[in-house]
Amino acid sequence: MTTTSRDLKNTVYEHLARLGKALSSGPRVELLDLLAQGPRTVDDLAQQVGQSVANTSQHLQVLRRARLVEAEKRGLHAVYRLAHPDVQAFFGAFRRLAEDRLLEIQDATRRFLAERDALEPVDADRLVARIRAGEVTLLDVRPPEEFAAGHLPGALSVPVADLADRLATLPRDREVVAYCRGPYCVMALDAVQLLRAHGFRALRLDEGVTDWRARGLPITTALQPHP
């Protein structure tokens, strides 16, 4: 009797721990973070996290066994995506808790930003009104697929790789605000550096689409995520 109730506890907590295990490896958390931006193929993900394809595939299967992501075969490719909107919300809570509690994270990013002397990012609260009013030029510097999967209203899709070629098309009389995936994403940082080097007044928004959505602000999808 006490033994069977112990058994139940063990299996229940063991299953809970399976969810924890899924989040217990750096590369896996990074994969999840990428997938929170939108669906992706395996070797796309592998490239982004800088791991071998085989290894990435294995990590993805761990995530799949924990029901955090799911895969769909599309011709040659296997497209992975988050298994449910709840996962995105939970992952946000996970990241937020870690950032709040583990000061090392804040330290590391602060040190990194200081080192790159990228002026402190403007926080969203102050910018939201101006962005929504269209007083600034808003750039989404993520890859086009992520832009397609959802972006801030009014944002222009200018992948950081293409930015140099498209500088001429940007109005010079307005401030430019660049954003990418979130506070740890450096693409917006690169963009701001490049813009400033060319005389633009440029700022970095340190939130991504997921943070934006978490605030209850609107997201636009130019294309359906899975039509």
Place this chain on the structure above:
Amino acid sequence: MTTTSRDLKNTVYEHLARLGKALSSGPRVELLDLLAQGPRTVDDLAQQVGQSVANTSQHLQVLRRARLVEAEKRGLHAVYRLAHPDVQAFFGAFRRLAEDRLLEIQDATRRFLAERDALEPVDADRLVARIRAGEVTLLDVRPPEEFAAGHLPGALSVPVADLADRLATLPRDREVVAYCRGPYCVMALDAVQLLRAHGFRALRLDEGVTDWRARGLPITTALQPHP
């Protein structure tokens, strides 16, 4: 340049994973679940999870390094508690996600409950009104310390171990509702069985104090958690 940004990502995601690692072992999750009920000493916890004291201590230190719990020396004892209210909220989200996504958990508990033929628990929504109106006798069958750390308003503290001795003091003309720590806690189940065997109309509430609080319903503390 790309290398340093990789470095930042690695350290950030590695730190995030530290939080995941804390949640990646069954006993550790169980410890967290217990601590969500209220502060505890090490060997109290060790007994509850059925592990050696040394092992429990080590698990607690992993949780502490992840800043999920903190310890305070009190004379001979080390009292552990959750490090912040956010941790409790997050742990609730963690458990809820796991329950929703990992059907194995629901299966296991359902099978267990069926095996013990404990009639299905009454869900809170239907009972809340009657409990608040005081139409039923509400029993908190957890240990006294947990009752002291916070309990539902109007509940009587009747630890399951003492229940048999106190049956005579309970009114027989009203329904009895027993609760303990949550859906996986079997103390309320034992209590209901015992009550029914003695002719009471008894029901089990499958929520605990943390669920109750998460609903925004009131909690009473008879004693200050840390005076």
Place this chain on the structure above:
DNA sequence: GCACTATTCAAGCAATCGCTTGATCACTTG
């Protein structure tokens, strides 16, 4: 059918993890 690509599978190795045991430290009480 053949070459090619994207992904998964299987085997292997070093590193880490979970638990145990026995010693040690910190504090209380006789």
Place this chain on the structure above:
DNA sequence: CAAGTGATCAAGCGATTGCTTGAATAGTGC
């Protein structure tokens, strides 16, 4: 101060994990 208790530390073990390498599978395009 000695005895006793609660907790931590340190060493050691078997099991698991993370990554690599090389082969196998499934679908595409010639």
